[in-house]
Amino acid sequence: MKFSQQFFLSAGDCNAEGELSLPVLTSKLIDIATAHANQLGIGNPDMPDDHSGWVLSRLTIEMTAYPVMDTEYSISTWVEGWNRHFSERVFCIKKSDGEIVGWARSIWMVLDTENRSNAGLDRLNFPSEWIMAKECPIARQGKHRQIVAMDAEADSSMILRATSPVERYRFGYADLDAYRHVNTVRYVNLLINQLSLHQHDEYMIHRLELSFLHEGEYGKEIDILHHYAGDGESAFLLQRTEDKKDVLYSRIFLKKR
Secondary structure: OOEEEEEEOOHHHEOOOOEEOHHHHHHHHHHHHHHHHHHHOOOHHHOOOOOEEEEEEEEEEEEOOOOEOOOEEEEEEEEEEEOOOOEEEEEEEEEOOOOEEEEEEEEEEEEEOOOOEEOOOOOOOOOHHHOOOOOOOOOOOOOOOOEEOOOOOOOOOOOEEOOOOOEEEEOOHHHEOOOOOEOHHHHHHHHHOOOOHHHHHHEEEEEEEEEEOOOOOOOOEEEEEEEEEEOOEEEEEEEEOOOOOEEEEEEEEEEEO
């Protein structure tokens, strides 16, 4: 069962290159997933109690081009997989002429906001006929890699060493959502700000991968570790400063404009 919405791209939703910004696109994906879940009767208003709700576990966005200012674009979504713990949802992004310019894959869970754990999907009625096996051409995410600071010891070849100094950021009020943890869009903003204006002008973000490992919390300081692998590929690890707990692992792939 597919669900679609159409949007007009105003200047306020664009990046410095006059294209649909990645944070806005991320927000639209979350919005349309929410609207579709609500239509199916499995959204937050339909939860059997008042202390749980849908949250993202993983998100991958892959774009060949971005819609440009003062044009229309559409996003379609459907559920690709469903089990006791997670739901897999796919998105297709099209320009106004129908050309497909991007795809996204996402994994969702229901968060129990009292004990901050996975509440499971058994509580929701989701008939198997609602699952669409339509092919999504982009790859799923692999496992996340550990990244250590430039001067730290690495005991394994699987551990990546940061290629730039560690940066720090403290989460504030504007970073939070209704669940009182850090909003996905805030993470995207934080990551794309690690790239310079020159890099954004010369390259487009072809693929973004987000893997949420622990909740980001108000007032907590994080270390941002960046490993540049070459050929426009970067890996980022956001890690709590106080206890070195991993919060988010991300990969960004750039492509020449």
